[in-house]
Amino acid sequence: MHGTASQLSDIAGIAAVVRATRPAADILICPPATLVERAVSAAGGQSAIGGQDCASEISGAFTGDLSAEMLKDAGAAWVIVGHSERRQHHGGFELKTDFSESLPVAAYELEDLPRLPVRTRRGATI
Numbered sequence: 001m002h003g004t005a006s007q008l009s010d011i012a013g014i015a016a017v018v019r020a021t022r023p024a025a026d027i028l029i030c031p032p033a034t035l036v037e038r039a040v041s042a043a044g045g046q047s048a049i050g051g052q053d054c055a056s057e058i059s060g061a062f063t064g065d066l067s068a069e070m071l072k073d074a075g076a077a078w079v080i081v082g083h084s085e086r087r088q089h090h091g092g093f094e095l096k097t098d099f100s101e102s103l104p105v106a107a108y109e110l111e112d113l114p115r116l117p118v119r120t121r122r123g124a125t126i
Contacts, residue, residue, distance in 0.1 A: 005035065008035065009042075011042040012043075015044045018047055028047065028078055029050070030052045030079075033071070037075050048077050049077065051079040054068045
């Protein structure tokens with residue numbers, strides 16, 4: 001839970017550095033969900049913006065949760081899934097992928113999320 005609108009200038013500053021230096025790496029910034037849309041604007045296409053978490057459900061009565069579709073609608077292109085803090089404090093879930101039996105944390109392009117099977121902590125596959 002870090003980040004307020006007053007810190008969006010930091011993202012604009014990063015965008016300026018990326019524009020000037022053209023680093024060999026891609027830059028991904030994952031602000032709080034309340035800032036995703038404004039962060040996309042502040043980044044000016046110089047770095048990707050992602051969500052810090054998303055629900056495994058597509059929609060439904062899950063007050064406060066954000067689906068991958070909602071994050072994408074706000075302008076996010078990526079999402080962090082399975083962060084240790086989410087697993088520790090909220091039960092979390094793991095994604096089952098082709099290249100690993102179980103990844104504890106990963107960033108996924110939102111385009112890929114609907115195709116990835118998700119296993120909840122209780123063992124159900126979604």
